[in-house]
Amino acid sequence: MGIQSEAVIAVVPAAGIGRRMGAQIPKQYLMLNEQSILAHTLDCLLSHPQICQVVVALHPDDNYFHTLPQSQHPQLCQVVGGGERADSVLAALHEVDEGAWVLVHDAARPCLSHDDIDKLLLARQQFPQGVILGSPVRDTMKRSTGRQQICETVSRDHLWHALTPQCFRAGSLKRNITLALSQKIAITDDASAMEWAGTSPGIIEGRADNIKVTHPNDLALASLFLDNLLK
Numbered sequence: 242m243g244i245q246s247e248a249v250i251a252v253v254p255a256a257g258i259g260r261r262m263g264a265q266i267p268k269q270y271l272m273l274n275e276q277s278i279l280a281h282t283l284d285c286l287l288s289h290p291q292i293c294q295v296v297v298a299l300h301p302d303d304n305y306f307h308t309l310p311q312s313q314h315p316q317l318c319q320v321v322g323g324g325e326r327a328d329s330v331l332a333a334l335h336e337v338d339e340g341a342w343v344l345v346h347d348a349a350r351p352c353l354s355h356d357d358i359d360k361l362l363l364a365r366q367q368f369p370q371g372v373i374l375g376s377p378v379r380d381t382m383k384r385s386t387g388r389q390q391i392c393e394t395v396s397r398d399h400l401w402h403a404l405t406p407q408c409f410r411a412g413s414l415k416r417n418i419t420l421a422l423s424q425k426i427a428i429t430d431d432a433s434a435m436e437w438a439g440t441s442p443g444i445i446e447g448r449a450d451n452i453k454v455t456h457p458n459d460l461a462l463a464s465l466f467l468d469n470l471l472k
């Protein structure tokens with residue numbers, strides 16, 4: 242069975258508290274246009290023809306998820322997430338067959354398109370070790386001192402913003418996240434765990450409007466992008 246015909250499972254880390262957003266509720270439950278950020282993200286994944294299941298990792302005290310219509314979807318299952326994003330991804334991976342392909346996608350990225358999912362899944366042929374979406378850096382990049390004085394201009398050649406989804410074989414990703422966490426390695430995305438284990442995942446260009454809603458001023462942008470996505 243060729244890679245392209247293999248089932249794909251989406252893993253959605255949605256157990257964060259949205260500290261940088263500073264809202265009264267976790268940011269994944271903030272309304273964006275006509276539904277919550279998480280609902281938009283789940284709609285995109287649940288409606289993709291190659292995704293056969295979505296495993297969402299929730300905060301242990303999450304009291305919102307059950308109010309979402311998507312929470313009753315037959316292809317959706319939920320697990321309790323952990324203290325960091327990597328712990329939440331790992332909790333979800335324990336529910337996934339080790340041989341399956343997983344697409345790990347942030348709940349906080351509601352503007353994902355089916356085109357980008359298609360592109361990423363096709364890229365597995367070229368990158369069987371795993372592959373992620375990225376956005377090439379457009380601006381000149383500076384590194385500063387702790388006192389915000391520029392100390393260097395960082396070359397932007399082959400420099401990317403890592404996006405999600407990030408696509409790997411479940412067993413390999415589970416083992417490498419487990420190892421990295423056991424060594425107290427800080428991993429802020431899934432590819433970092435694979436890199437730490439010596440793998441070089443592929444990175445392909447995704448839409449720049451696939452933003453992570455992190456700060457309050459991201460909401461208006463995400464709303465605009467969502468409207469545009471639906472056109």
Ligand SMILES: Nc1ccn([C@@H]2O[C@H](COP(=O)(O)OP(=O)(O)OP(=O)(O)O)[C@@H](O)[C@H]2O)c(=O)n1
Binds near residue numbers: 453
């Ligand atoms: N312990 C955690 C922390 C984060 N996430 C998820 O990982 C994604 C990306 O994380 P981020 O944007 O940092 O979300 P938060 O951790 O909620 O934000 P903050 O760092 O501002 O608190 C989000 O969908 C978030 O819900 C998670 O599942 N489990």
Ligand SMILES: C[C@](O)(CO)[C@H](O)COP(=O)(O)O
Binds near residue numbers: 326404429431
């Ligand atoms: C996974 C990610 O969205 C890729 O850019 C990012 O690393 C998440 O980081 P955060 O600190 O958990 O928002």
